[in-house]
Amino acid sequence: MHLPTLVTLCDFVATFAFALVGARIAAGKGMDFGGIAMVAAVSSISGGTLRNLFLLHQPPWIVNAWLLLPILLGVLLTITFRKVEPVGRFLLALDTFGLAVATASSTQFALNQGVNPVVAVILGLIGGIAGGLFRDLLAQIPPVVLHRETIGTSCLLGSATIVALRECHVQKIIAVLIGGAVVVIFRELSIHFEWNLPRVS
Amino acid sequence: MHLPTLVTLCDFVATFAFALVGARIAAGKGMDFGGIAMVAAVSSISGGTLRNLFLLHQPPWIVNAWLLLPILLGVLLTITFRKVEPVGRFLLALDTFGLAVATASSTQFALNQGVNPVVAVILGLIGGIAGGLFRDLLAQIPPVVLHRETIGTSCLLGSATIVALRECHVQKIIAVLIGGAVVVIFRELSIHFEWNLPRVS
């Protein structure tokens, strides 16, 4: 399989994962089919959309409309199987994979635009978490990423890893793979050991 | 009357309609005059603003500051007549007209930029519904467009109609008029017969 094909496949799986989680949460909040589709779409595309707009590029789904297909698939699956129960173990794993792909591709995209390394780390973080943040705001539930779990920390570690490796002239593909693995491993460990960031109060 | 004048007139009436509904909802939530003005502005300009930013254009109200005038008018009317009761039949009709204009002009704008037909349909939808979505998020009420009614469906059908007709080389003005009519008719039918999109649970 060629590398570009693999990258595109990863992007599609990540988009599908985010859409599926978004659709599930919207369905659980009692939204109608339109609301489910909209929350699914916002969950999966706002990270890349925001990242691209900040760098004065058109959103990914305008550049490549095929990205809308995995969203449609996620919505149809949710509606067809009338899934409303909380996100289970399998879907959580899919979501983590999506997080890794979104973070790695956002960081790499930012580096390609020649931004400052610190900015690339932040844009990688935004690409990873913005979708989930907007999803929760639309569903009017307290955003997971602000209150508990270690989604943001995982993405930040992953994007910082990629930027650091690229600064040390490690090959692009290797840096991205290691960075993505950091996201997955840290996220899985934090779920397993119930790590949480501390609070002030 | 020249066509550009008619188009501008429609845009102004649509902006006014969205501002009036937004101001009314903000007033009903007990916001002060500043909050009313801000919700009115966000209701009427975020659809076009988002559409333009996605296509890397400046927002419509920066390009043509006169668009701020109907917003001011809507705010002044709401404040002067101290309107807080729920949106009535006349205002709902005005809002539907605004929906049709916003959807049609957004779809046409997207097509003019040479985007993929599917993307043009989505941008037409965003132009139609984003204002109402942000309005409800600012007012911190469950967004109408996510939970019930058929606002999104009407806009989607309208923008899909325009794109389909334009793909069949139907004249621009005719495609836009038919698409706008589809929005109005489907929306009025769904209000009259109390159609709602189904839910999962």
Next chain:
Amino acid sequence: MHLPTLVTLCDFVATFAFALVGARIAAGKGMDFGGIAMVAAVSSISGGTLRNLFLLHQPPWIVNAWLLLPILLGVLLTITFRKVEPVGRFLLALDTFGLAVATASSTQFALNQGVNPVVAVILGLIGGIAGGLFRDLLAQIPPVVLHRETIGTSCLLGSATIVALRECHVQKIIAVLIGGAVVVIFRELSIHFEWNLPRVS
């Protein structure tokens, strides 16, 4: 001290002020360290980010990554001293200074881009208030700027003053200083005399 240095210093203090207020509010809502950092960042950079995107420029923190430093400082201070009590008199004064700087620099930035004077006033307002609005939406509390106080009015008066003075060919630095002073004075007066904008109901 050179003028550019002074301007940069003001920007840093304003960013720090907004970050500190944002971090305090997030901490008070029981968010974890990640949520505190994110709300602090959104509070301090969304005004300038939105203003720049509307004018098709990259966000300020992408152009100058040093702007992320005062945010980090605000977050670290909040976490270290475990501050959760409501914003006090000193922090409120700092916030007012931030408001004046953000409004003045946004208005001036807009004028430099050659936009219509009315649009410059609106962009000055957006630069001043967007951070606080998004902060409250993330914290899921009723946005202060929509419901009470006179933050929006102060910013609007300040940006209108700058635009009016610049239209009368008053020197740039003097217009900005007077406009900033208008924001501070009107805000302080409205806090002291408990002025509020009226409501409809």
